[in-house]
Amino acid sequence: MKYFLITALFLSSYFFSTAEAQKYRLSSSEVSFFSDAPMEDIEAFNKDSKSIFDASTGEIAFVVPIKSFEFKKSLMQEHFNENYLESDKYPDAKFEGKLQGYEAGKTAQEVIAKGKLTIHGITHEVEVPGSVKENGSGLEMQAVFPIKVADYDIDIPKIVFYNIAEEVEVRVHFQYQPYVQ
């Protein structure tokens, strides 16, 4: 009995440890987007993202709660949630994929995040170039990429006052820490 228990414990710890050993979680994050429109610029920031990065496989996933985007104008924020992103129906933007070209242990490297990006309930395969740096507290990732509003079925009618550009620039800045369960 004892032996079996030890074996079981050992086996389970083996499985748990291979699954968790090289995982990283966010310690701080900022996701922002910027729309350069003729009428006025629109900008919003979000610090509530969640993310896991598995350094052993290069797999990465993140969830960005839409309602946490903060705009300077509260009315813009309301329209963003109520009319454009319909955050009651689609509360999160998500990404799941792999960092291609990632090599664990390098202090600085350029990678391409390839995977599925879901916004407003619509999923597209994307390839986003970015950088990974190792710093004192863990890993720092950065990426800047454009998103075409129409690709995600975000409908902006001609009559609206705040003209939004057809493409918005998204900036992602994630700081990861090694994560032990």
Add this chain to the structure above:
Amino acid sequence: MFSKILMTLCLALGLGEYILAQGLLDELENEQDSVQQVADATFKGTRLINGHSVETDGEGELNFIISHRFGRINGGAYEFFGLDESNVRLALEYGLTDRLNIGIGRSSFEKVIDGFVKYRLLQQQSGAQEIPLSITAFSSMAINTLRNENPERELQFKSRVDYTYQLLMARKFSSNLSLQLMPTLVHRNLVMTADQDNNLFALGVGGRYKLTKRVALNLEYYYRLNADAEENFYYNPLAIGFDIETGGHVFQLHFTNARSMIEEGFITESTGNFFSGDIHFGFNISRVFQLK
């Protein structure tokens, strides 16, 4: 005993495999959501129709509201279905903070100047801390500035002043449906007869149903609880309207049996019988300017 051990082993193996198989995204999504979700946009505007909604202007927002109520639709083609006659209210409201609003307005109807203070006590939210309702307190003062047409009777300033106190309670049930309850007290410094109560209590109900992303159907009704004999001449105010939202503007088009656009007026003195066609077409156009 052996089977027990086997089970433990299977469990350990099974669990391990399960965790391996689970994607990173699932792992994130399975976590308890700690982010507070605020129910925003319970209503499109700070007005339901005639009366206020729980919504407040954000900090530094100046909201300019132009409202019209035309004559009665049953005036027929001769009166161009009421459009020949119109009364206007111009108003400015400002968000001192996201919760505290002040506003002033001037109506051509009875030349009334009004001022109000509105404070958001609670905002509906879900998450770690659950708040089921949004509650906003509202208080206004209205001054009738019509010239005294009866020189034999002196009219003191205080006799021209009325006060309204409301508690606006709303819940956004889904992204389409929001309902609001409005217990109201209107205090009139001057009433028609000596034995008439200066305080009129009313209970308002209202709601919106979103028809499309930018168009909502609104309803508003106030039941006057202690309207006495003198006030039987008046009707409970009923209004039905559409909100059309275009970004910085909200257009509200509505049909109501009230002519006045402020609480003190439409709750106590609506003269139209809605179901006999004493209906006034009207609109509110609200334009928000961000000052800060």
